[in-house]
Amino acid sequence: MAKTKPAAKTKSTVEVNPSHSTKQTKPQPAPRSGREQRTANSDQRVYSILDYRLEHPSFTLRQICSDKGVFYEVDGDLSTPPPPIRESKYLKREQVVEIYRWMLLNRRMETALENLYKQGKVVGGVYFGLGQEACSCASAYALREDEWLGPMIRNQGALLVRGFSPADIMMQYMAKSGSPTKGRDASSHFGDIKEKNVVAPISTLGDLIPVLAGVALGARLQGKNIAVMTYIGDGGQSTGVTYEGINFAAVQDLGLVLIVESNL
Secondary structure (H helix, E strand, C coil), X not given: CCCCCCCCCCCEEEEECCCCCCCCCCCCCCCCCCCEEECCCCCCEEECCCCCCCCCCCEEEEEEEECCEEEEEEEECCCXXXXXXXXXXXXXXXXXXXXXXXXXXXXXXXXXXXXXXHCCCCCCCCCCCCCCHHHHHHHHHCCCCCCEEECCCCCHHHHHXXXXXXXXXXXXXXXXCCCCCCCCCCCCXXXXXXXXXXXXXXXXXXCHHHHHHHHHHHHHHCCCCCCEEEEEEHHHHHCHHHHHHHHHHHHCCCCXXXXXXXXX
8 A cells, every 4th residue: 555645734824913803804994983883784783992092013923833833923113112191081190100000010910920820839820911901900990999899810900909919919829828818719719898898709700790780789778879890801791690790780770880801
């Protein structure tokens, strides 16, 4: 029997433009606004988010698959200087700087956590919010002291704003006795319902929404007019409890603020 020669392995490259989805095959017309628009000859609704960034770095990210494995290359100029602080209708300049400080602390803490993980000092896994610091820190900063927060596992910046220290979070991941759970848990499942009004994260996506809706309902029964806030990602859109919690909050007219962190 004649032996067939095995096919040679090929090298493939996938380019990703940071400004566009890789699934988009043809250019789309510019959105009329940041809200709803309808596609031509279709009832499908398309929602777009306007880009208010003051800086637009131009670079291309390439995923290269070869015999040596999968690796990434970045082409372009990433040295774009940071933009100046923009004037805000809602915040004083000192508040803007304070939020930036929380974001920077969040980034530095998680970078240190990443190093500890690579050194094998983290028990189990570690969950990062790198690149999402603004969502976590700015939203938590908007809450009053008597209002409630239910962060997800990547919203560690929100925990910092609400009064937890970087040491609390880092000792938690290393299962130290000085951590908020006294070493009983080696992940981000901790909160403080006595002083900081923080509900512990729940790993099951969407489950925090009805929990925080219940907190808002309980506060109303106590005669308090407060807001409660939690988060969800695009992955949580496929869970029934997400919509059940939103529907309950809407029917009861509760002060639930839901931050949707969409990764497209």
